[in-house]
Amino acid sequence: MSADVELDHLTIRFGNFVALQDANLRIPAGSFFSFLGPSGCGKTTILRAISGFLDPSEGHVRIGGEDMAGIPPNNRPTALIFQNLALFPLMKVWENIAFGLEVRRVPKAQRRERAQELLELIALPNQGEKLVSELSGGQRQRVAIARALAVEPEVLLLDEPLSALDLKLRQHMRTELRAIQQRVGITFIYITHDQGEALIMSDQIAVMSQGVIQQIGSGPEIYENPKTPFVASFVGENNAFTGRVASADANHAAVETHFGALRGRNSAGLKTGDQAILFVRPEILQLGAGTQGNALKSKVLAKEFEGFASHIHLANSQGERHISFSTSQEEALNISPGEEATVHFSPDRAIALPLGELAHE
Amino acid sequence: MSKVSDFFAEFVRRNGATISVYLFTAVIFWIAVLIVLPQLYMLDFSFRFNLPPSKIGTEEDVHTLKNYKYLLFGAEGNPNAFNWLHLEVFFRTIWAAVLVTILNLVICYPVAYYMTQVISGGKARIFILCLILPFWINEILRAFAFRILFGLNGPINFALVHLGIVPEPVEFIKADIALYTGLAYAYMLLMIFPLYNAIESLDHNQIDAARDLGSPWWRIHWRVVIPHAKPGIASGCTMVFMLTAGALAAPQILGGPSSLWFTQVIYQWFYTGGNWPQGAAYAFVLLTACIVFVLTMMRIFRVSLGEIAK
Ligand SMILES: Nc1ncnc2c1ncn2[C@@H]1O[C@H](COP(=O)(O)OP(=O)(O)O)[C@@H](O)[C@H]1O
Numbered sequence A: 001m002s003a004d005v006e007l008d009h010l011t012i013r014f015g016n017f018v019a020l021q022d023a024n025l026r027i028p029a030g031s032f033f034s035f036l037g038p039s040g041c042g043k044t045t046i047l048r049a050i051s052g053f054l055d056p057s058e059g060h061v062r063i064g065g066e067d068m069a070g071i072p073p074n075n076r077p078t079a080l081i082f083q084n085l086a087l088f089p090l091m092k093v094w095e096n097i098a099f100g101l102e103v104r105r106v107p108k109a110q111r112r113e114r115a116q117e118l119l120e121l122i123a124l125p126n127q128g129e130k131l132v133s134e135l136s137g138g139q140r141q142r143v144a145i146a147r148a149l150a151v152e153p154e155v156l157l158l159d160e161p162l163s164a165l166d167l168k169l170r171q172h173m174r175t176e177l178r179a180i181q182q183r184v185g186i187t188f189i190y191i192t193h194d195q196g197e198a199l200i201m202s203d204q205i206a207v208m209s210q211g212v213i214q215q216i217g218s219g220p221e222i223y224e225n226p227k228t229p230f231v232a233s234f235v236g237e238n239n240a241f242t243g244r245v246a247s248a249d250a251n252h253a254a255v256e257t258h259f260g261a262l263r264g265r266n267s268a269g270l271k272t273g274d275q276a277i278l279f280v281r282p283e284i285l286q287l288g289a290g291t292q293g294n295a296l297k298s299k300v301l302a303k304e305f306e307g308f309a310s311h312i313h314l315a316n317s318q319g320e321r322h323i324s325f326s327t328s329q330e331e332a333l334n335i336s337p338g339e340e341a342t343v344h345f346s347p348d349r350a351i352a353l354p355l356g357e358l359a360h361e
Numbered sequence B: 001m002s003k004v005s006d007f008f009a010e011f012v013r014r015n016g017a018t019i020s021v022y023l024f025t026a027v028i029f030w031i032a033v034l035i036v037l038p039q040l041y042m043l044d045f046s047f048r049f050n051l052p053p054s055k056i057g058t059e060e061d062v063h064t065l066k067n068y069k070y071l072l073f074g075a076e077g078n079p080n081a082f083n084w085l086h087l088e089v090f091f092r093t094i095w096a097a098v099l100v101t102i103l104n105l106v107i108c109y110p111v112a113y114y115m116t117q118v119i120s121g122g123k124a125r126i127f128i129l130c131l132i133l134p135f136w137i138n139e140i141l142r143a144f145a146f147r148i149l150f151g152l153n154g155p156i157n158f159a160l161v162h163l164g165i166v167p168e169p170v171e172f173i174k175a176d177i178a179l180y181t182g183l184a185y186a187y188m189l190l191m192i193f194p195l196y197n198a199i200e201s202l203d204h205n206q207i208d209a210a211r212d213l214g215s216p217w218w219r220i221h222w223r224v225v226i227p228h229a230k231p232g233i234a235s236g237c238t239m240v241f242m243l244t245a246g247a248l249a250a251p252q253i254l255g256g257p258s259s260l261w262f263t264q265v266i267y268q269w270f271y272t273g274g275n276w277p278q279g280a281a282y283a284f285v286l287l288t289a290c291i292v293f294v295l296t297m298m299r300i301f302r303v304s305l306g307e308i309a310k
């Protein structure tokens, strides 16, 4: 069983501080949905509201169409995986996993059996008798997932579950989490500040900043069509050029940058004279003058050669450092710091947006 | 063995020779002269006859089990098989100390839980202050205050009678209610603080996790909070039990006319009876019984001494 989750004008305040402002969205049943945003933007707050540990200041949380107001966490069809896992250190691994069943008064023999099945699902079949403290970080992570799955929730809520793991394990667990989600078929709501994780695993992503949901969409939508400068700069790498719009039509806008007028898509309806930011992803930059205009005459500040690619840092003629990109083009091998270089990009892949808040690195 | 010498070497290296020597001397003096020697002296005393000073050290001054026998069987010519008078006081004291300890735990656990997991920071500190302040008042004064509170004409009876809850004043002191309440109150802090420390170290997310998995509140306590707090519960209970069983002031002041505390019997042997060996024997029986009782309880509840000291 899997249920959809709906946030309807959901606002949460702590005193005067607005931790979540007017969130509206619907998470389809059985999907993998991520909230992506920097630390402190209100992600945990959303999860705690969905799981019932926080009451909405305004608005509603609906699960499977039912308003959750007044329903405590123990009676919601959700299971939460805590940021620090919160496994029970005094219980054995299998008792941890079976705790939710113990609560539901399932007889011990059945509890053991179910715990064994779940241990197999998470590929730890022989670890049931151990204490949690005897497991490695990645194993504990999986036990936390099994403990939550044991109660057969309709919605699984995961609060940055991979953040404590090292890089290798994190990459491995991404694939594994996605696989588990597809196997059990329930709704996963996943929280992360790591855009790579969100892009790889999610059907849909909501990008947040300071309590406000900036954009909701699939990974490619958010990556290719950011709606705000925050989303453009937070998701993936982007070179940002600030300037006034020199000319605009329905499709493209030309922004007056330090490198001259450069064109990008005008999906936000910018008009001539508006303050704007042009976002150019590093991977769309090509060495050479190209044929469509949009060529940047620049000086090479530095080049780092890393085998499969060269990382090149460019400055405009005043010598200010402004662009970085990586390329595996053959021409890159021949350029060296101090030289002139021209790069270009397709105006259809860059995007111009109204001036706004950028994500801080 | 090498571990011990390593420890000393490390200790001296860290603190310097002078301070190390001072600390070791102080600790050894403390343990040997202030604790072990007097107790050994008392122990020896409890195995001797009650002789006038002139005969101490003469050949009449020999060891005997007489004082211990007395507690069990009474004086020679006692018509009963056992010395029921004192044995009853002894068992009632232990039993009452157990009840007082349980009462204390039942009162303090929710308070400690509330202070650590429900409210936090500043509020909790004010709470602690409110708990500590009354203990600035001396134990005897507090006991007399309870006597007044629970007296026949005391404020509690006054309120109960005037509110029409009882027709006549209740004899709290005669029924030992004043005594148990006073004893529970006297050592409350020794229960609160170990519990406070133990429960405070519990990650609140564990409580939330249990709740999220569907657990009702009582099962959260039973499966998560109490197991975590077990060492604190054990150490609080041990201290309260020992001190309650050994209390003298509260039973003296708050005890009903017919109920004697075992410590009062000991006191009588030493002072009224002038029979120190007899008093020492009684005191050792009480001490041994308390230790055995506590160790048994620890075994039953599977707590180790090391955990308690944490
Ligand atoms: N119980 C609370 N009381 C006051 N402020 C809180 C509380 N919980 C969270 N906040 C604040 O709300 C903001 C969002 O917190 P959180 O949802 O934990 O962020 P995230 O999980 O995205 O890092 C933070 O600024 C945090 O300080």
Ligand SMILES: [Mg+2]
Residues within 6 Å of the ligand: A040, A043, A044, A083, A159, A160
């Ligand atoms: Mg968080």
